Amino acid sequence: MTFPVPRELRLGPLRVDTPVVLAPMAGITNAAYRRLCAEQGAGLYVCEMITSRGIVERDETTLRMLTFDETETVRSVQLYGTDPVYVGKAAEILAAEHGVAHIDLNFGCPVPKVTRKGGGGALPWKRRLLGDILEAAVRAAAPYDVPVTMKTRKGIDAEHLTFLDAGRIAQEAGCAAIALHGRTVDQAYSGQADWSAIGELVAHVDIPVLGNGDIWEASDAIAMVQQTGAAGVVVGRGCLGRPWLFRDLAAAFAGEQVATLPALGEVASMMRRHAELLCRHMGEVQGCKEFRKHVAWYLKGFAAGGELRNNLALVSSLAALDDLLSRLDPDEPFPLAALGTPRGRQGSPRRVVLPQGWLDDTDGTGCAVAEDMHSGG
Structure with missing residues (x-):
């Protein structure tokens, strides 16, 4: 079955002209890079990941990361946290004090310093805790009409998949959408993204699903939505050193065949x-x-x-x-051999570092280790 190509993305009251989201990347998606990409094409451009505790406790480093370019009419922030109280308070601060129009919650980060605290891609294993965090964020953002979304992975590893439960929980909590990276945490960025899991999640929930993983060219994005029925795509490493990819993506989703090959x-x-x-x-x-x-x-x-x-x-x-x-x-032409190839570090599969006894049950309600205050992934 081939699904139709979406022309726009709706996240609650927020309308995105092109169904493309720039993935938050630590040390990359600062205000300057977001503006550079936005100058190339339409989409939603998300700030680097910041911690809820850092916002609530007014950490200077975290607050400096909440810098927006004067051209950013839609402020989008990815929030990390393992404590529902902190996440809820942080969501309210972002909406009330910083004019943020979209909040994305990170439940997909594979970095050991995050997973060892039960955060990022490890957290969805605790279904009740995941629900508590999502509900706290949605509840806090609701008075400001700010949609909350979440990003996750397939699971911790092939034996501990979480994405279908995460989708159900996100929907029940009132999230506007869920983004799925088609890899497990132990894969990090190695191997090939499993787009079939994205299609499985689309069939499992009623809220929009955004697909992430192995979008190196605009044609990959179109193939993904046609194969999976995703409502849009999240683009990360594919745009490194290629901000014009967003120009190609805007053209592709508008039904135009444009591939930028700059000299x-x-x-x-x-x-x-x-x-x-x-x-x-x-x-x-x-x-x-x-x-x-x-x-x-x-x-x-x-x-x-x-x-x-x-x-x-x-x-x-x-x-x-x-x-x-x-x-x-x-005049040197663009190297065609570089098209359709991974950018950034791929790495190799690795054992996921988790808190002691993390996998013993799926019904945890409290975070095993308090989150730290440092933002940026």
Whole structure:
């Protein structure tokens, strides 16, 4: 069966022109990068993950992450927490004090420092706790008409799947949608995403399901929604060094066949714009330092020399960046071999670090270990 391609996404009262969501990525999806991607195409652009405790206790690092560009008309934040009280209070603060229009709850993070506290992708194993957290967030956000969604994975591993129960619980709690990454926590980003699980969840719940995993090109997004019936897609690593992917996605969901293959000169212009926005938000020194991590992604597959790449990865000013970018061959064509391939670290399957006795029952009501205050994944 082939499902129709959606043209927009509805999350409660929130209407998203293109059914595409930028996945929160620690150290990546700051205000500058969100603006850069939004300049390329329509969609919903989510802030880096922040902790509920950090918001409630007014942690300076967390509050600094709640920085939005002046062009962001829809503020979207991903919230992490393991305590329903903290999550509820944080949701209220986000809606009442920071003008946030959409809150996404993270129940999919595979990072050991998160799962060892019973958070992220480990938490849905505790069905009652999951329900308590979701209900607290929905209840707190409701007076402000702010939709709450959740993101999760298939489960902890192949023997401990949670996604169908998580979908049911999200629906019962009043969530506006659920996003499913088609991998288990122990897979992290290795192997291939299981899109069939996304289709299974679509058939299991009545709320919108968003599909995540292995969307490297716009054609992958269209294939995913046609195969699964998902209401939209969540794009993460596929846009690293390729913010123009959102241009392709907007065109594809509008029924147009457009694939952006920028020559190196166009890529250099995008790099300069990215660095400029980072410097505008963070100052030139910190902005250039933040930009360095993106260089390898932008230049993936291009023949730019090793010394030039290394110098770009050490850039400390916009003037130095301009000089280095001018040395790239503007006419070098986009490397076709880089299309449809993974970006960012894939890693390999690994044992999931969990709190002592976490798997003994699925009916936990309290968090095994208190969440810390540090945001950003």
